[in-house]
Amino acid sequence: MAAARQRGVRLGRPPAPLPASAQRAAELRDQGLSLAQIAAALEAERVPTPTGKGPWGKSNVQYVLARWDRERGGGRQ
Template identity: 55%
Template sequence: MTSRPGVPAGTASRHGGAGPGRPPKPVSAGALRAGQLRAEGRSLGEIAHALNCERVPTPSGGGTWTRSSVQHALIRLRGDEAGRSGEPRARPRGTEDPAAPAVIVKIPLMAS
């Protein structure tokens, strides 16, 4: 596995680095149009209806626009505008920063 100079192999790709994996797909014309309609204050259902009426193809090239497909397209659009993947994903359990201070909670015992 190759890596960038000064970066251990396999660590650059997960959070904001250039590393192995597929390059991101380009944002579809439908996602761009959905972003314009959302900026006008339209709801997800209204955007889906407008895209279907305008015969804008879905990112997969078939089917019809639904609220959830519009939402997914808007998330992808936001991610592309933010620079590749958008907001960082939450870390999986067990991968917390070991240098972070531990939080100790004292729970008083109940008297019997």
């Protein structure tokens, strides 16, 4: 496994697809909303969380936005 890793082979389970909610969360962030405000807005809009379980929280929003930025080249960290 170490040799495969050195060759750049990605080991383990492939990442889940980017959730559809990521674009909406990014739009809300671009409007200047905080993580808590984005979570509240997504809850009010009944947007499902990435797992489909539980309510939106700041950590869910942060995770989705980080994935959005990495995969879309948003440049934010």
